[in-house]
Amino acid sequence: MIVGGGFGGMNAARALHRADAAIVLIDRTNHNLFQPLLYQVGTAALSGNDIALPIRSIFRRQRNVTVVMDELIGIERDQRRIRLASGNSLAYDTLILATGSVYSWFGHDDWKQHSTALKTLDEADLLRNRLLDAFERAEIATDPAEIARLLTFVVIGAGPTGVELAGAIAELSRHTLSRDFRRIHAPDARIILCDAGPRVLAQFPQHLSDYAARRLQSLGIELRLSCQVGAVDADGVEAGGTRIPSASVFWAAGTEATPVAHWLDVPPGKHGLVAVGPDCTLPGHPEIFVIGDAAACQGADGKPLPGLGSVAKQQGHHVGRIVAARLAGGTPPGAFRYRDYGQLAMIGASSAVADFGWIRLTGFAAWVVWSAVHLLLLVSARNRLVVYINWVWAWLTYGRGARVITRPLSDILPDRDPEAGGA
């Protein structure tokens, strides 16, 4: 029984492809989503379909896998059963939990309704709608203060997602939309990137952070570092003691684990993570594995492993092999060891930073590597082709094909009376 069809769960099921097992793969959605490119869906460069693949089609030929679209709501460890949102209850022999993480508003649930996060396709779609709609409403607004508020975009969190999102919004306003409007001047849009920490891309080496900060500033993005967010409301944010009127606040700050600890009835660690042994099993329960963003697993250096797709992928493969060996009566592999292939972050349209340990790249070279790596990591050939065409097209024309507002206004402006209309 595998819960979660992300990188972790998918690779666990794949590693079991020869096993004599009845594998049930459960996910809330019907698709595997390539999260690293989600910000491009949110900023109108790609369509959601280009970076998602139906889980069923991935396992169409692997006949020992049954895919179930349902949501986990509880685990009965003693009976070895899980309970699902549909009302169904399923028994398991081995349980692999790869349910990932969700955005955390640090206990400020009221901030959530006034900011847009970027974790699912639906949210990316909403983010794109809100972003484009802000420009449209600014074009027809008459009050200068309201126009300024509509053209102020605040991104909270300067990790890879926040940096990539701010860079993409800058490209959108400076280039793609530059000649589209007649009354407002889209390139004048104010983009503010806030973080509580002292630097952007804190998990990268200092000189790559410095390079990224300079690049972001050259795109006209205002950096507010060491800046604590005090409030997020319908009129904007309060950051570092200053009030910033803004109609568009995007949240890329913190994540926490899905409620795995609660389901398993174990005490949650920092950010809700579940502490697991070196082989990713729950202590005292060799039949329960927790992997990916939901697990607190130590690396070879004793430090906790980061919440990256590559960690989840390798852990999924590892636990799949453990289960396969157990079923076949062989010797299971021992402790999980993470092979760090490095990390990448894109800044605007043709620049990036890359840290592979043995080599560190910035600028155009890093961007070429970034593009190639992300294309190769996409799950299907069709997605690779369509994303590649979209990128080449955008690079040649600065156009963004997905620049379409699809949602009704009541979705875009949930705070307001749907009958009240635009500006």
Next chain:
Amino acid sequence: MIVGGGFGGMNAARALHRADAAIVLIDRTNHNLFQPLLYQVGTAALSGNDIALPIRSIFRRQRNVTVVMDELIGIERDQRRIRLASGNSLAYDTLILATGSVYSWFGHDDWKQHSTALKTLDEADLLRNRLLDAFERAEIATDPAEIARLLTFVVIGAGPTGVELAGAIAELSRHTLSRDFRRIHAPDARIILCDAGPRVLAQFPQHLSDYAARRLQSLGIELRLSCQVGAVDADGVEAGGTRIPSASVFWAAGTEATPVAHWLDVPPGKHGLVAVGPDCTLPGHPEIFVIGDAAACQGADGKPLPGLGSVAKQQGHHVGRIVAARLAGGTPPGAFRYRDYGQLAMIGASSAVADFGWIRLTGFAAWVVWSAVHLLLLVSARNRLVVYINWVWAWLTYGRGARVITRPLSDILPDRDPEAGGA
């Protein structure tokens, strides 16, 4: 002042590209939508972005056009002003109304909430979500009657949209999804196409209708013709006196004009259409034009012109030329004459019917023509390329790239308590 950025409004603005005029083009959405392919978005063959183009980018270089995303709510004919949903009010010298049509539930507004129509990108997205979700829920359901209900798809209306939609659902269940599920057998899905009239594609010649009916039946679609719909509710439909339990009712039956007659304070004709003179002006108001699906215009043979994109397109071009000639002090062209280039409808994956008057095609030949014509009619080169790749890919693999459920369950099942979960 042009209201509506569809085929009519867009071509009117384009025909004025050399005019010394300040053109304001108003649309509720930010994009021009290629309606004839919308059913492919609804059935997961294409992404919405592939068939839509931002109106601003179409007119980026035509500097006499200002695009406004806003919604018309009223016209003051005497003051020559229009009122918009944003609260703004704009004055005009000449007004071209190209606001199109909306689906009509024949006064049964309660049917609307239990069926999904196909007119906007948002609706196509919802239709795709509901269609795919029905298969997912059938896979986890346990009650055989409920499984049968979930696997019954009813399309109401056997015009081109209904025929194309039913054919695409058949392809999806018979081929694309055929090996994806383990418990249900997707090709067993029941697809029922109902129409109140005695034949499918009633606007085509009889023998093409007969051909289409045979093709639809060979795809396993049940035809219910001369069949009056008596009720549409949460459990299914009542059609021709029989109860059909179904979780997915798709509405492609009737359209009516947007409330142009109400705005203009003139008596509406059949389906809410506004009667216009041969030059498409409102009688007594040479400064007001009504074109496209909202206008009742007579053809050369005295019969009313059909509600087709090609009529709207040609009328837009015609009234644009009239206005340009008036502004330049020249002689405006006279009455509008529709050039009928024929009509096309696709049936399933590789068959179609085509009626060009001088030649009538069926089957594969018609399908080749259908594909070529639709590709050429797409507005941008990027969209042409991406749609072409998706088609070739689908044709080679029977795959559908956009097979992704993105919406939360509360959107997909509006009738139900969002907390109650799936099956």
